[in-house]
Amino acid sequence: MNIDLSLAEGLKTPFYLYDVSILNRTLQEINKCIAGKPIKVHYAVKANCNPRILSLIAEAGLGADCVSGREVSAAIKAGFNPDDICYAGVGKTDRELILAMKSGIAYLNVESIEELEVLDNLALEFGYRPNICLRVNPNIDAHTHQYITTGLQENKFGINLAMLDEAVELARNAKSLNLIGLHFHIGSQITDMTPFALLCNKVNELVDYFQKKGVNFRVINVGGGLGIDYDDPDANPIPDFKNYFDTLLKNLKIHEGQEIHCELGRAVVAQCGSLISRVTFVKKGVNRKFIILDAGMNDLIRPALYGAHHKIQNVSVDLSDSESKPATDIYDVAGPICESSDVFGKDEELPVTVRGDIFALRSAGAYAECMASTYNIRPIPETIFVD
Numbered sequence: 001m002n003i004d005l006s007l008a009e010g011l012k013t014p015f016y017l018y019d020v021s022i023l024n025r026t027l028q029e030i031n032k033c034i035a036g037k038p039i040k041v042h043y044a045v046k047a048n049c050n051p052r053i054l055s056l057i058a059e060a061g062l063g064a065d066c067v068s069g070r071e072v073s074a075a076i077k078a079g080f081n082p083d084d085i086c087y088a089g090v091g092k093t094d095r096e097l098i099l100a101m102k103s104g105i106a107y108l109n110v111e112s113i114e115e116l117e118v119l120d121n122l123a124l125e126f127g128y129r130p131n132i133c134l135r136v137n138p139n140i141d142a143h144t145h146q147y148i149t150t151g152l153q154e155n156k157f158g159i160n161l162a163m164l165d166e167a168v169e170l171a172r173n174a175k176s177l178n179l180i181g182l183h184f185h186i187g188s189q190i191t192d193m194t195p196f197a198l199l200c201n202k203v204n205e206l207v208d209y210f211q212k213k214g215v216n217f218r219v220i221n222v223g224g225g226l227g228i229d230y231d232d233p234d235a236n237p238i239p240d241f242k243n244y245f246d247t248l249l250k251n252l253k254i255h256e257g258q259e260i261h262c263e264l265g266r267a268v269v270a271q272c273g274s275l276i277s278r279v280t281f282v283k284k285g286v287n288r289k290f291i292i293l294d295a296g297m298n299d300l301i302r303p304a305l306y307g308a309h310h311k312i313q314n315v316s317v318d319l320s321d322s323e324s325k326p327a328t329d330i331y332d333v334a335g336p337i338c339e340s341s342d343v344f345g346k347d348e349e350l351p352v353t354v355r356g357d358i359f360a361l362r363s364a365g366a367y368a369e370c371m372a373s374t375y376n377i378r379p380i381p382e383t384i385f386v387d
C-alpha cells in the first residue's frame with residue numbers, strides 16, 4: 001500500500017486512506033478468475049459503503065449484495081444496475097420490502113417462512129411479482145469468530161434445513177412470488193477452503209433433492225466470507241481468489257443454465273484501506289508502555305468487537321531514510337476512548353515511537369469506515385483517496 005507521509009502533513013488525523021490502485025487490481029483479479037465461468041460476484045455493500053468505493057466496484061461490473069433498504073438505494077445511486085442487486089436480511093421491514101420491489105432488484109433472499117408470507121401479501125397488495133431465493137441455514141461451522149459465524153442452526157439467519165421443504169412448497173404456491181434459487185452465507189474471514197467445500201456438498205445434496213421433486217433452481221448463491229491476510233497485508237494485498245473460485249467450481253455440481261452467485265465483501269475492499277492516526281502520547285505505565293493514538297474504537301471497532309488484530313505500523317519510522325534497522329520497544333497501542341476495550345494491540349514490537357509519529361492501522365478498507373460511530377461526540381474521520 002502506498003502510504004505517503006506528506007499526506008498526513010496538515011491533515012487532521014485520524015483519516016481513512018484508500019489506495020485505488022489496490023482496489024482496481026483486486027477487481028481485475030476477480031474478473032480474470034470468473035471470465036467465461038458461470039459465476040457472478042455481488043459485492044457485499046455493508047463491508048464499505050463509501051460512495052466512491054461503490055462507484056469503482058460498479059464500474060468494474062460487479063453486482064451488489066445489500067442488507068438494508070438504504071443499501072439498496074445507495075447501490076443504485078452509485079451506479080449498480082438494479083438487475084445486478086440482491087437483498088438479504090433477517091429483519092426486512094415492510095418499508096424495505098416495498099422499496100426493494102419498487103426498485104426492481106434482481107431478487108430478495110428470504111430468511112424465514114414469516115417473511116415469505118409478509119412479502120407475498122405485500123407483493124399482491126402493491127402489484128409486484130419479485131424474484132426470491134430462500135436463504136438456507138446449512139448448519140455448517142465456518143470455524144471463524146463466534147460473532148461472524150452465520151450458518152449454524154443456533155444462528156438467527158436463514159431457514160433451517162428441517163423447515164426448508166415447507167418453505168419451498170409455500171414459495172412455489174405463493175400468489176405473487178417467483179422462486180428462482182437458494183441462498184447461503186456461512187460466515188466471514190474464512191481462510192481455510194474446507195468450510196466452502198462442505199457448503200458445496202450441502203448445496204449439491206439440496207439441489208438434487210429438490211430436482212427429484214420437480215423443483216429446479218436457476219440461481220445458487222453461496223454468499224461471501226472469503227478472508228484476507230491481516231498479518232501481512234503487503235505480502236498478500238490481493239486475496240487468493242483463484243483458490244476460492246476453483247474450490248467452488250471443483251465442488252459444485254453446476255447444472256445446465258444454473259448461475260453461481262457469490263457475495264464477497266471483505267476480500268474486495270479490506271486491503272485497499274488504512275486508518276491513519278497520529279500518536280498523541282507515549283505513556284509510561286508500571287510495567288508497560290502505552291502508545292495512545294488519536295484513532296479509537298469508534299473509528300475501527302473490529303479489535304474491540306471481535307478481538308481482531310490489524311497490523312500496526314509506525315509510518316514515520318518505516319519511511320525514514322535510515323539504512324539501519326530502527327531500534328524497537330514493546331508497547332500496548334490504544335485509542336483515547338473511555339473503554340478498556342479500546343486497544344488495537346498488546347505487546348507489539350514497534351520502532352521506538354515518539355509523540356507526533358504517524359501510524360497506520362492496516363487492512364481497514366472493510367468494516368471500518370462503515371462501522372464508525374460518534375461515541376464520545378467524536379467526528380467520523382475524513383477519507384482520502386490515492387492512486
Ligand SMILES: *Cc1c(COP(=O)(O)O)cnc(C)c1O
Pocket residue numbers: 044046047065067088185187188189223224225226263264265266267
Ligand atoms: C456480510 C455478508 C456478506 C459478506 O461477507 P464477507 O465476509 O465480507 O465477504 C455476504 N453475504 C451476506 C448475506 C452477508 O451478510
